[in-house]
Amino acid sequence: MAEKILMKGNEAIAEAAIRAGCRLYFAYPITPQSELIEYMARMMPKVGGTFVQSESELAAINMVYGAAGCGKRVMTSSSSPGISLKQEGISYLAGANLPAVIVNVQRGGPGLGDIQPAQGDYFQATKGGGHGDYHIIVLAPSTVQEFADMAPLAFDLADKYRIPVMILSDGLIGQMMEPVEFQPAKTEEEIEELNNQHLDWCMHPNEDEPNHHHHVINSLELDPNKLSKLVLDLENKYKRIEENEIRYEEFNLSEDNEILCIAFGTAARITKSAIEELAKEGKSVGLIRPITLWPYPYEAIKKALHKNIKKVIVFELNLGQMIEDVRLAVEGKVPVKFLGKVGGLVFTPEDAKAKIEENL
């Protein structure tokens, strides 16, 4: 068993990405994800990788586009305003069926906001911050360990479906130190194999390969019939992902639950503490924690809505965004309540417990 190392979340995700075979990283600095870019700046040269602190967030996401078009494992990261600047590029990546990993260590917004943790970018991440019909896979970690584990997962999903994958973290998980156990680093041979898996569509120099075909990476298709075909192909891909890749955690679910909580990431972590406290008092409350925010575990929530459930409570570090997806699952069968904090404030386990108790 591997040793556990005490690390900040921002460093853990960087280390895990390198171990997962990421050798290209392009970003522009922003708090509270700066340790991530700093770790990459320090380590990429040591593993023969490429680190570029680009001129801007736009330059970074377009460098990601270029590297992804060459079939390489590539990552960028930023925090909320910086992620907004990448929305055009994300839509382009999605439209061109390119695999890439984007980390958002969310801070309080809107606008410049502050540098405290928040979950205010849920809508942007899951409903298409960019233009046009597209989806990206969105993964939401709630511990440093899970943040690190999501690096290989994100790259695998990105490669499998040729789709951008966002890891939607927040300033708390990014800054917090926890012991992390890493998966073994990919060997050079394994990375070579990963890079070669895309040779049938990606750009690459022709001299290295017999039967070379010239590939074009593009999201432009001026013939609407052809573009329509491309978008319908995207839709089919999205359906396959919805069928196969929904991930969530069930916590303390039982027929005794009268209240079902839904929360993701840091908010879920705090809500669990409240549920554990309530359990000690003999009060049975369940939690579903979506791990993929897109595709969303609508069915898991529907299934959990057994006859004893009187209410659903959604906990978020925003004004109420995921609650829409919860309401789409609940379809008015029981009331859906909400506890939120904004501006970088984080509700406490006591806040969550009180909210649950007032609804019991």
Added chain:
Amino acid sequence: MAEKILMKGNEAIAEAAIRAGCRLYFAYPITPQSELIEYMARMMPKVGGTFVQSESELAAINMVYGAAGCGKRVMTSSSSPGISLKQEGISYLAGANLPAVIVNVQRGGPGLGDIQPAQGDYFQATKGGGHGDYHIIVLAPSTVQEFADMAPLAFDLADKYRIPVMILSDGLIGQMMEPVEFQPAKTEEEIEELNNQHLDWCMHPNEDEPNHHHHVINSLELDPNKLSKLVLDLENKYKRIEENEIRYEEFNLSEDNEILCIAFGTAARITKSAIEELAKEGKSVGLIRPITLWPYPYEAIKKALHKNIKKVIVFELNLGQMIEDVRLAVEGKVPVKFLGKVGGLVFTPEDAKAKIEENL
């Protein structure tokens, strides 16, 4: 009564904006909204206004931020990819409580896509393409006349609530010529008055005013308690807007309807033709056309779901985006069906009629 002028939608919205007192316009060209920027380039100097073709879409939205911070009626416009580039700026405008008008003449996406009409940016417009908790008012025209009428409406709403307002049009309405009747142009005195309405908070040179207070326009607040307060103030504003500004059109609604259609913009226009055809055949089908996409007419839809309604059908020029808001209103009471076209393709009245008939 004013004369009707045959004009392209892109020109009509430009002319209407100038008549509404807009004297500042910043944008970067993109098809299919180029006639808008060209009209502004030609006319702004003639009315003593300022036109800047900026270095980029980012520059344009940040110039909008600057002008809005001075309390002036200011507009920008673009089409889908260009609107993605403005998302950081839009979040900043929202966070700083600034009035501004943004026109999106949508094209097929994602990515570069094509230059044909589409409605693929519904999610981006209504669910926060930018980061953080915020809303902008979104208006969706379905004729050239309505497009033009939305200019004064958008500026009035922007000023009233100090909020960015997006007019979410598409390439069809932008390019189509229809006779338009304009509201009278604001006089210089009226514009002066409009500009002065914001003197209590906006930036302006101190020498012109007794008892001058120094105003700071900002979306940065590093103290999370204060930022939380700002965001909760935003939330209160959004509630007032939801209470007062929901707009929609009811078309052919009656107790006889067995099917309720929901569509906006160009899709609504086509659906109406289908409904009219069906009416000639004695088939009663109703339509709710949301005019404000945010705030959304959930209640109007709920109210229209009388006991005879068997099904709801949503028509969109995308893979299904507004359908989520419809489903939030319907809450599973009846099945919600969908007809969409993507990639710049537009369904015909016959397509819509067939879709309705197969559900009757």
Added chain:
Amino acid sequence: MAEKILMKGNEAIAEAAIRAGCRLYFAYPITPQSELIEYMARMMPKVGGTFVQSESELAAINMVYGAAGCGKRVMTSSSSPGISLKQEGISYLAGANLPAVIVNVQRGGPGLGDIQPAQGDYFQATKGGGHGDYHIIVLAPSTVQEFADMAPLAFDLADKYRIPVMILSDGLIGQMMEPVEFQPAKTEEEIEELNNQHLDWCMHPNEDEPNHHHHVINSLELDPNKLSKLVLDLENKYKRIEENEIRYEEFNLSEDNEILCIAFGTAARITKSAIEELAKEGKSVGLIRPITLWPYPYEAIKKALHKNIKKVIVFELNLGQMIEDVRLAVEGKVPVKFLGKVGGLVFTPEDAKAKIEENL
């Protein structure tokens, strides 16, 4: 006679430019010329002009290109590093025969340097900081009054020859306050007339004019024979300017001089004080102060080299740049000595006097 107003040089040049009919100004802020941009920001709206603080120095110079292409009096300003960023644009303006005024309030360099006065950009200004064969007219003021007077002169020369004109000032003249008497402001009619003088070549909306010809403003000509013709036409223009527009000041020149001093701008001002002191002591020293740095007064220097002149001394706030032009004029006939200060340091009248005395 007009009233004298006590003003900073940076404000005086701004006011003078507005009076000269400049209604378009684009710039990005930098010390020590910030008062200039601030004055423009405040005053341009009051005179119906356009002020844009652009996204960058590059954006500003390209906005100047656009406005100049429309035949309007347009100005930008910056300080040393910002002027470097404009070099591509300046070459484009020159190549397209466009009139424009560029103010450089020089600071200490190279690189970021400091914000103290310097004359280190002489080479850049006079020998083509940009690429290709071109010249711009360069004017060097040595008082606030002269700085102000150069605004109308620069615009007149720019218009007359369709050429960019740089006013090469420095942080001392920019920051210093002196009483200034302004030339009368151009009336709206006069500005209209100025704007109309370029209608035969500039871009303008066709509807305003009978017999409209479509004009193209460009510096691209892929046929080398045609490009050669364009460059030779430029050369002819430069010859006409050299024949007609050389300006310089003779100070204390006489047959008694044994030493001839050459200095421009702030350096000349200080050298004059030294010469006046020496005159009180009965020592006759002359000065030629080039006012146009390009075209350069080679002949005036040659003419002043009468048989009694034993030495020439060049005074500059740099490591020795103009001295090359002086040596081109002197052609080895007498020794050419040099006193310079760098890094934002300014030599004193005593320094200059001592330098002269050690050569007497």
Added chain:
Amino acid sequence: MAEKILMKGNEAIAEAAIRAGCRLYFAYPITPQSELIEYMARMMPKVGGTFVQSESELAAINMVYGAAGCGKRVMTSSSSPGISLKQEGISYLAGANLPAVIVNVQRGGPGLGDIQPAQGDYFQATKGGGHGDYHIIVLAPSTVQEFADMAPLAFDLADKYRIPVMILSDGLIGQMMEPVEFQPAKTEEEIEELNNQHLDWCMHPNEDEPNHHHHVINSLELDPNKLSKLVLDLENKYKRIEENEIRYEEFNLSEDNEILCIAFGTAARITKSAIEELAKEGKSVGLIRPITLWPYPYEAIKKALHKNIKKVIVFELNLGQMIEDVRLAVEGKVPVKFLGKVGGLVFTPEDAKAKIEENL
């Protein structure tokens, strides 16, 4: 002896740079140097180096600044307008005493000009295209072989003096194919050694080194006394370079010469053909070909002006730029004549021969 390979100049300089240990290259494409960037794009990954096609020329030169600040051999390249965009960065590199190699494959100008060969950037390269007092070493090749040989020379000079070195080529040498013999490629150990030579001043991660000192790379010094000291240190360095690094070629110099020709790069190559033709006819004409354009071989020219020389003729592919440096050397002792072509046109050996004959 190494094999000769037939290559374009643009490819030869790229290959030679890699062999010289350059593992970092940042650039934005422009004709006529595109083969250079393409070669680097293809080869850098194969040698474990980093290639970035940056967002702009500005981004590229600032990436060069970053890499140079880490003590690595780094290169950028462009053609005339793109080099203008790098002038701020070049001044920063010079001000911060950073080694770097910049290749300019000149095209016809000014402005966009054309894509044919020219020498119109002589002034920009040698007199400081950027702001402030600084020099860069400028090397001018006249064959593909010399172009290639200049890569190791340029890196060695850059490292030795911590100074930017420009190789001032033109479209003819860049596009022409000639057989090239390369110097042996540096081994990994030699590159490691090269990279380590700057550890006493450059930025590097502290963990790799005992007695680590924190280094700051900067061109900002707000105290004018300290900045003055920095600039005077630069001046001392420039003097050492002038004493040690002047390079030039003497061609057919003899006491019989009545005419001395001066030309560099492509112009020199053509002039040599003319001189050889004249020699066949028994006419003795000499040539000095400056190889370093800064520092300039003034003394070599002075020395060559023996009593039989009646005239000096300067040949350039511009309107006459280097002629100023020639005149500084000649100091009026004999007439200085000029033959130039502009706009991408190139004079022929017959043109040069005729020019010489009309002055014999």
